Amino acid sequence: MTEASATLVDSGPSALGRxxxxxxxxxxxxxxxxxxxxxxxxxxxxxxxxxxxxxxQMYIIGNRSLVxxxxxxxxxxxxITFQSAVxxxxxLPDLTMLGATFIKLLVRDMAASLGAxxxxxxxxxxxxxxxxxxxxxxxxxxxxxxxxxxxxxxVVPRFIAATIMGTAVLIIxxxxxxxxxxxxxxxxxxxxxxxxxxxxxxxxxxxxLGVTKMxxxxxxxxxxxxQRGLSTFGGSEGVGTATTRAVVGSSFAIIVLNFFIxxxxxxxxxx
Amino acid sequence: MxxxxxxxxxxxxxxxxxxxxxxxxGMTLLLxxxxxxxxxxxxxxxxxxRNLHRMGVQSVPIVMATAAFTxxxxxxxxxxxxxxxxxxxxxxxxxxxxTFREVGPLLIALMFNGRxxxxxxxxxxxxxxxxxxxxxxxxxxxPIGYLVMPRIIAMVxxxxxxxxxxxxxxxxxxxxxxxxxxxxDPRTFLASAIPMLGPWDxxxxxxxxxxxxxxxxxxxxxxxxxTRGGAPGVGRSVNASVVAAATGIFVADYLSTFVLG
Numbered sequence: 001m002t003e004a005s006a007t008l009v010d011s012g013p014s015a016l017g018r019x020x021x022x023x024x025x026x027x028x029x030x031x032x033x034x035x036x037x038x039x040x041x042x043x044x045x046x047x048x049x050x051x052x053x054x055x056x057q058m059y060i061i062g063n064r065s066l067v068x069x070x071x072x073x074x075x076x077x078x079x080i081t082f083q084s085a086v087x088x089x090x091x092l093p094d095l096t097m098l099g100a101t102f103i104k105l106l107v108r109d110m111a112a113s114l115g116a117x118x119x120x121x122x123x124x125x126x127x128x129x130x131x132x133x134x135x136x137x138x139x140x141x142x143x144x145x146x147x148x149x150x151x152x153x154x155v156v157p158r159f160i161a162a163t164i165m166g167t168a169v170l171i172i173x174x175x176x177x178x179x180x181x182x183x184x185x186x187x188x189x190x191x192x193x194x195x196x197x198x199x200x201x202x203x204x205x206x207x208x209l210g211v212t213k214m215x216x217x218x219x220x221x222x223x224x225x226x227q228r229g230l231s232t233f234g235g236s237e238g239v240g241t242a243t244t245r246a247v248v249g250s251s252f253a254i255i256v257l258n259f260f261i262x263x264x265x266x267x268x269x270x271x
Numbered sequence: 272m273x274x275x276x277x278x279x280x281x282x283x284x285x286x287x288x289x290x291x292x293x294x295x296x297g298m299t300l301l302l303x304x305x306x307x308x309x310x311x312x313x314x315x316x317x318x319x320x321r322n323l324h325r326m327g328v329q330s331v332p333i334v335m336a337t338a339a340f341t342x343x344x345x346x347x348x349x350x351x352x353x354x355x356x357x358x359x360x361x362x363x364x365x366x367x368x369x370t371f372r373e374v375g376p377l378l379i380a381l382m383f384n385g386r387x388x389x390x391x392x393x394x395x396x397x398x399x400x401x402x403x404x405x406x407x408x409x410x411x412x413x414p415i416g417y418l419v420m421p422r423i424i425a426m427v428x429x430x431x432x433x434x435x436x437x438x439x440x441x442x443x444x445x446x447x448x449x450x451x452x453x454x455x456d457p458r459t460f461l462a463s464a465i466p467m468l469g470p471w472d473x474x475x476x477x478x479x480x481x482x483x484x485x486x487x488x489x490x491x492x493x494x495x496x497x498t499r500g501g502a503p504g505v506g507r508s509v510n511a512s513v514v515a516a517a518t519g520i521f522v523a524d525y526l527s528t529f530v531l532g
Contacts, residue, residue, distance in 0.1 A: 068514065068518065071518060071521070072517065072518060072521045075521040075522060075524065075525040076521065078525060079373065079524055079525055079528050080373070082528055082529070083369075083372065083373055083528065087365075087368065091361075101352065105348065108348070109344075109348050113344070114377075117378070117381050118381070118517050118518075118521070120385075121381065121384070121385060121513050121514060121517045122513075122514050122517070125389070125509065125510045125513045125514065126510055129506040129507070129509060129510050130506075132506065133502070133503055133506050136502070137502075235502065237393060237394075237397050237505075239393070239502070239505060239506040239509070240389065240390065240392070240393020240394070240396065240397065240505055240506070240509050241390070241393065243389050243393065243506065243509045243510065243513070244385065244386060244389040244390045244393065244509075247384075247385030247386075247389055247513060248333060248382065248385045248386045251337075251381060251382055251385055252333065252336065252337065252382075255336075255337055255340045255341065255344070255378070256340060258340070258344055259340045259343055259344055259347070262344055262347040262348065263347060266347055266350055266351070266452065270351075
């Protein structure tokens with residue numbers, strides 16, 4: 001080895017390489033997520049799946065999260081109604097449109113975006129921890145040895161279950177948020193139940209936009225958490241790290257997706 | 272047989288209430304033990320600095336990204352209402368009020384919970400199942416002073432700082448979005464935001480985020496230290512910690528909204 005090449009090796013990665021390393025890691029990460037999404041969708045379109053596993057996942061992801069989601073969204077509805085009532089009283093004392101505006105915002109955005117964050121915490125952490133502990137205890141390798149595709153066997157049922165049940169749970173939790181907002185508006189600000197439950201500002205486009213967001217967020221939670229779980233390494237500590245990365249990744253994906261879908265909605269779904 | 276089936280539901284409700292009481296009581300005890308070590312302060316300084324760096328400094332990128340998108344989304348959501356009532360001079364006030372007071376602290380806390388809280392529960396849980404905490408006790412090192420206190424202090428201090436940073440970044444995000452989407456001049460934006468926002472609006476949001484930080488810290492330390500059952504137990508307690516802290520954040524948000532009114 002010559003003197004020159006030795007110094008080159010010793011100097012390690014170049015300054016540009018060090019600067020670009022996080023960027024290329026991020027690009028690789030996103031590419032991996034889309035590969036897993038493509039693979040999952042291909043397997044779903046081929047249409048062979050286990051009914052039992054799907055129903056079990058739907059129960060775990062949907063029914064088991066329902067109480068938690070109703071509690072959090074109930075509080076969210078109360079908080080937002082309280083804050084917006086206090087604020088609009090600063091400008092004009094008329095609270096008759098409080099319910100109508102809140103319900104529109106909830107349908108168009110908050111039921112999906114604010115609801116998906118706790119859902120990501122609960123469902124995402126669960127999926128990543130479960131698949132992650134299967135990886136570190138070599139159960140996924142055992143699946144491969146039995147010629148069972150881990151994506152088909154583990155990811156597909158979770159993806160379908162999370163997309164269907166997650167959306168359903170978000171819709172129910174959104175309804176709970178409207179109810180709790182109604183109770184607060186009535187109890188604290190003397191707004192009539194009838195006046196509050198005013199759906200006149202909600203258009204079909206708003207509902208479509210809201211449901212699109214819910215489906216997109218739930219699918220993102222499932223894919224990101226499954227990918228974090230499958231890429232677990234390093235024993236029990238690795239499972240903790242995978243859970244962390246699943247929750248952070250899904251929460252961040254929700255915020256970024258919300259930015260893009262809301263932006264598109266602003267131009268294509270007039271209110 | 273039918274009697275036991277009849278009692279199955281109340282028994283399950285009772286069991287979950289008892290475990291809830293167990294967890295809330297455990298967290299309260301942990302918090303009181305930690306508070307006792309505040310006067311005189313018995314905190315491991317090296318651990319404190321390490322945690323401040325790990326939990327705070329390394330969370331800066333994700334918090335900044337979250338805040339920028341949050342600020343932008345607030346303006347996008349307000350846009351239809353703004354155009355309908357032609358209320359461009361209120362955009363700055365509306366977007367920054369919601370961000371400072373409610374959504375900013377809430378989203379940053381949820382992000383912090385996912386990143387720092389989960390990691391903390393996993394770390395403490397691993398230490399428990401590999402008997403490192405018993406090892407500390409055997410060396411007469413107080414686990415609360417050495418492990419819990421630095422983490423609680425670091426989380427409360429750092430989430431407070433990160434929220435200040437996040438507020439600023441979210442404001443920039445809303446100004447840029449308002450300019451591009453609604454043609455609201457940045458000067459108009461600030462002219463409506465600054466006079467109508469009192470210092471209390473910003474301070475109330477920061478107090479809230481400190482409360483969330485304490486919530487995340489106590490919850491994740493409790494669930495980490497209460498880990499049982501080897502390696503799979505660590506996964507379970509991370510999961511339980513993240514979910515419990517998220518619930519706690521929403522409940523604390525609700526209560527503090529009324530108290531800080």
